[in-house]
Amino acid sequence: MLTRRELMRFGLLGGAAALLPLEQLVSLASALSAAPHPANNAFGGISPGSPPVVPFSLPLRIPPVLRPVATDADTDYYELTMRPAPAQILPGLLTTIWGYDGLYPGPTIRAQQGRRVVVRQVNNVAEPTAVHLHGGKIAPEHDGHPIDLIPPGGYRDYVYPNRQPGLTMWYHDHANHQAGPHIYRGLAGFYLLEGDDEAGFGLPSGSFDVPLMLQDRILNPDGSLSYPGYVHGFYGDTTIVNGVAQPRFDVAARKYRLRLLNAANHREFNLAFTPAVPTFQIATDGGLLPAPVPRPSTMFLAPAERIELVVDFSGVPQGSRIVLRDTLGTARTAPVMAFDVTRAAADDSRLPGSLRPLPSFPPPSRVRNFDLHFDEGRQMWVINGKGFDPARVDARPRLNSTEVWQFTNLSDLMHPMHLHLAHFQILTRRGGAPPPAYEAGVKDTVAVGPFETVRVLASFTGFTGRYVFHCHRLEHEDWDMMGQMEVLSDERPDGVGGGVP
Numbered sequence: 154m155l156t157r158r159e160l161m162r163f164g165l166l167g168g169a170a171a172l173l174p175l176e177q178l179v180s181l182a183s184a185l186s187a188a189p190h191p192a193n194n195a196f197g198g199i200s201p202g203s204p205p206v207v208p209f210s211l212p213l214r215i216p217p218v219l220r221p222v223a224t225d226a227d228t229d230y231y232e233l234t235m236r237p238a239p240a241q242i243l244p245g246l247l248t249t250i251w252g253y254d255g256l257y258p259g260p261t262i263r264a265q266q267g268r269r270v271v272v273r274q275v276n277n278v279a280e281p282t283a284v285h286l287h288g289g290k291i292a293p294e295h296d297g298h299p300i301d302l303i304p305p306g307g308y309r310d311y312v313y314p315n316r317q318p319g320l321t322m323w324y325h326d327h328a329n330h331q332a333g334p335h336i337y338r339g340l341a342g343f344y345l346l347e348g349d350d351e352a353g354f355g356l357p358s359g360s361f362d363v364p365l366m367l368q369d370r371i372l373n374p375d376g377s378l379s380y381p382g383y384v385h386g387f388y389g390d391t392t393i394v395n396g397v398a399q400p401r402f403d404v405a406a407r408k409y410r411l412r413l414l415n416a417a418n419h420r421e422f423n424l425a426f427t428p429a430v431p432t433f434q435i436a437t438d439g440g441l442l443p444a445p446v447p448r449p450s451t452m453f454l455a456p457a458e459r460i461e462l463v464v465d466f467s468g469v470p471q472g473s474r475i476v477l478r479d480t481l482g483t484a485r486t487a488p489v490m491a492f493d494v495t496r497a498a499a500d501d502s503r504l505p506g507s508l509r510p511l512p513s514f515p516p517p518s519r520v521r522n523f524d525l526h527f528d529e530g531r532q533m534w535v536i537n538g539k540g541f542d543p544a545r546v547d548a549r550p551r552l553n554s555t556e557v558w559q560f561t562n563l564s565d566l567m568h569p570m571h572l573h574l575a576h577f578q579i580l581t582r583r584g585g586a587p588p589p590a591y592e593a594g595v596k597d598t599v600a601v602g603p604f605e606t607v608r609v610l611a612s613f614t615g616f617t618g619r620y621v622f623h624c625h626r627l628e629h630e631d632w633d634m635m636g637q638m639e640v641l642s643d644e645r646p647d648g649v650g651g652g653v654p
């Protein structure tokens with residue numbers, strides 16, 4: 154059982170939760186640690202297969218941009234309510250989702266580098282939730298730690314300083330053992346931070362800057378969600394973009410900036426435009442690359458990774474259709490979405506020859522290894538043999554230091570490893586090879602292939618305190634492939650926190 158001190162340390166006594174008596178907090182925390190396996194959660198049943206979709210029958214939806222409820226000299230204030238609501242995912246059927254403001258995906262928050270954002274998150278769903286801003290450099294008490302929960306009926310104000318270069322982030326649920334089912338129900342949205350340097354690049358903007366959230370689902374014949382999530386993960390049989398099954402998008406014959414996010418629970422995508430169109434990758438998870446990288450063939454995207462592309466439809470005859478396909482999909486799931494070139498449009502956007510220089514990280518102060526494997530006895534995924542324990546700290550990096558984190562995958566499944574707070578650069582992949590140019594930017598999530606070893610150079614800046622790191626296949630994360638780091642003040646002498654690797 155957790156003590157009040159532990160609850161405070163984990164931030165469970167912050168925000169609205171501070172108003173609850175200790176007994177309720179403890180039962181909240183232990184209800185979650187004893188939470189049922191995700192597959193036992195109350196969904197609409199286990200479907201034998203979703204109702205079939207004729208690809209490209211529904212138009213793409215672009216999530217609305219959220220308007221602040223108030224602004225002052227340095228801060229924009231927003232409010233979002235998590236609640237159940239109907240959504241049209243399949244043609245002719247309604248699906249009850251859980252959405253931020255009842256929307257799936259949630260409304261997009263557009264923020265400016267250097268301007269603070271405060272989001273009041275109200276929980277009107279039936280279970281405790283935590284909201285994490287993936288990719289953000291955020292104080293630990295605002296980071297959405299898995300046991301730092303908003304009880305049903307409660308709320309919490311999350312503070313995002315936005316003191317970091319521009320990037321495509323996303324906010325999503327992070328409740329302990331429940332991130333998989335909660336995100337599957339719809340609790341995810343975009344948060345686009347525009348960097349100070351961005352206006353000068355002249356990239357496609359406004360309605361030509363389009364976020365695309367890629368997922369998969371299984372639905373019951375009545376449209377309700379089916380969640381056969383189990384510890385190894387699962388693949389849905391219906392490909393979803395921005396909450397719509399295999400949508401079509403009417404585009405102009407010009408350049409677009411497409412921000413692709415894999416927000417699937419488990420599925421990896423290997424994406425290709427057919428027929429091919431000129432495609433340049435301009436950003437990784439952590440923001441703009443030093444220079445655009447041509448992507449003439451397929452583009453791999455692991456869960457939680459983002460790539461930003463400039464795609465040029467200007468040479469495509471009006472009336473033609475470009476299909477974005479997943480080469481790893483089946484006949485049914487491979488068509489992801491269609492771009493129908495329907496009109497001409499002026500285009501004064503540019504694709505500059507160079508973008509944002511890479512940050513220079515100081516040399517690493519140490520190397521840590523993390524073995525990834527499945528524990529057959531306990532039937533769960535582990536890091537260095539251990540499941541998640543919020544009372545344990547697995548690594549204590551010092552603030553403003555860099556470290557080499559080496560992920561050694563001892564299993565035959567890919568694990569997309571994600572660090573909160575820290576951003577990193579990939580040093581080496583399988584066989585010690587350096588990453589390809591399109592992966593040689595700033596990242597927060599890295600796909601570690603079957604039996605592959607990946608080394609990254611991680612930079613611990615911004616805040617001290619406790620953060621999680623984990624596999625972003627959500628069923629692996631929930632069961633139990635997550636560790637915890639504590640970033641220590643750089644004023645402390647070496648060796649403090651000794652005894653912890």
Ligand code: C2O
Binds near residue numbers: 285457573
């Ligand atoms: Cu996308 Cu721990 O998060």
Ligand code: CU
Binds near residue numbers: 287288289573
């Ligand atoms: Cu994160």
Ligand code: CU
Binds near residue numbers: 534567624625629630
């Ligand atoms: Cu995994």
